[in-house]
Amino acid sequence: MGELVDDSLQRLDENNHESIARSIHETRKNCKKGRALARLVRPALGSDYKEINHLFRDAARCLSPIRDPNAILNSFDAHVA
Numbered sequence: 001m002g003e004l005v006d007d008s009l010q011r012l013d014e015n016n017h018e019s020i021a022r023s024i025h026e027t028r029k030n031c032k033k034g035r036a037l038a039r040l041v042r043p044a045l046g047s048d049y050k051e052i053n054h055l056f057r058d059a060a061r062c063l064s065p066i067r068d069p070n071a072i073l074n075s076f077d078a079h080v081a
Helices: 002-013 017-040 050-081
Strands: none
Touching: 002 017, 017 050
16 A cells, blocks of 8 residues: 555656646546555454545545546547547
């Protein structure tokens, strides 16, 4: 799980505005992978599972307001063009 977090932080730290949409997309995918991994090892995590699950969920939610306008524009452009 640490690799997913490190990859996400590195992507989001880059200052390349052309790739910010891609960085957010990949980070949200990493959050989904982290939640899936936590579910797979849930018995081993015990009471920590809930906190880990919520952290990944909340991190992805924080990025939604940044992602949504770009996704809407891309969808619009794809249908109009």
